Amino acid sequence: MEKYYAGIDIGGQGLKGIVLDQAGILRIEAMRSTPAGEGRDAVLRIVADLVKELSSLGPLSSMGVGSPGGVDRAGVVVGMAANISGWAGTGLGEAVAAMAGAPCVVRNDANLAAYAEWVARSDSSWALLFIGLGTGIGGGFVEDGRILGGCNDRAVEIGHSVIEPGGRRCACGVAGCAEAYASGPSMGRIAADLALGRDAGLGSLEPRGLGESLEGSALAARARAGEQLNAHDVYAAYARGDSLAKLVDSIAAAALARAAAIGMALLAPDTLVLGGGVIEGAPHLCSRVQELLPKLVYHDGWKDCRVEKARFSHKAGLYGAAFYGASQVEDPEGLAALATKALACFASP
Numbered sequence: 001m002e003k004y005y006a007g008i009d010i011g012g013q014g015l016k017g018i019v020l021d022q023a024g025i026l027r028i029e030a031m032r033s034t035p036a037g038e039g040r041d042a043v044l045r046i047v048a049d050l051v052k053e054l055s056s057l058g059p060l061s062s063m064g065v066g067s068p069g070g071v072d073r074a075g076v077v078v079g080m081a082a083n084i085s086g087w088a089g090t091g092l093g094e095a096v097a098a099m100a101g102a103p104c105v106v107r108n109d110a111n112l113a114a115y116a117e118w119v120a121r122s123d124s125s126w127a128l129l130f131i132g133l134g135t136g137i138g139g140g141f142v143e144d145g146r147i148l149g150g151c152n153d154r155a156v157e158i159g160h161s162v163i164e165p166g167g168r169r170c171a172c173g174v175a176g177c178a179e180a181y182a183s184g185p186s187m188g189r190i191a192a193d194l195a196l197g198r199d200a201g202l203g204s205l206e207p208r209g210l211g212e213s214l215e216g217s218a219l220a221a222r223a224r225a226g227e228q229l230n231a232h233d234v235y236a237a238y239a240r241g242d243s244l245a246k247l248v249d250s251i252a253a254a255a256l257a258r259a260a261a262i263g264m265a266l267l268a269p270d271t272l273v274l275g276g277g278v279i280e281g282a283p284h285l286c287s288r289v290q291e292l293l294p295k296l297v298y299h300d301g302w303k304d305c306r307v308e309k310a311r312f313s314h315k316a317g318l319y320g321a322a323f324y325g326a327s328q329v330e331d332p333e334g335l336a337a338l339a340t341k342a343l344a345c346f347a348s349p
């Protein structure tokens, strides 16, 4: 009988699901919008609908689920997450296992993204640090196939490393987190602050020649016209050589490198993977961070670490959910073969 490995990624905006068969071929990819404002039961009804679609080829062998925020070891959501009202306390693991009729594991979404990237490199990486840049900055660490989870799977929240004390206010309430400088929305806000002459809270991240950099910038003109900008706008302007976009890019790269250096001092990865939607538009951030690390990492720890772009792009969390679920029922060799094939299919257009 054919085996099917399912993965679900729960986000504040969308619920995504995939099914891989035992050859690693993507058989189903499905999406639903998250009724975040309607509360837990409404979201669980959509999850059930998604699981039904994922089960349409036949019984599922395994299920992995990625959820933002904290998850305890029984698969219960802990603390605030995904802007879904009433989401904390949801027994997600048990609920989805019952829907799927298959064993289900639930982990923090960024930890699963790290897992996908490690599995795809299991022949070349022992210890992998993942940093995902999107609407926030998530992180995860996998050593020899084991996710470092910490308490309630909240380890490696590297976006909330304070890299500029007293700096920009982060969404978490703390001032100076890396996320306040290098997430997609933060880059747009920094561009607007600089264009409008507001205090951007850059502190020691402030580049030289700030005033001259704004002259002739189309991005600055858009900010002054009241447009709400994000990293996508910044990198579209960057590609055209916009001076303000270059400035915002250099601030984000410096912030990211500081956060990465903290991760390297704590975890000594041999591979640092940058992922998330922002990196898709700015792959040069990998080489920029690699260039900045020697000044930030103790001794020559940086020499042992290569910086790479995520192989599963912005879908690393989704594939990680499927792989992690499969890891509960397959041996490491079978899992590596599954990931190799899935990656080959993923890379092809």
Ligand SMILES: [Zn+2]
Pocket: 159, 160, 170, 171, 172, 173, 174, 177, 179
């Ligand atoms: Zn923060």
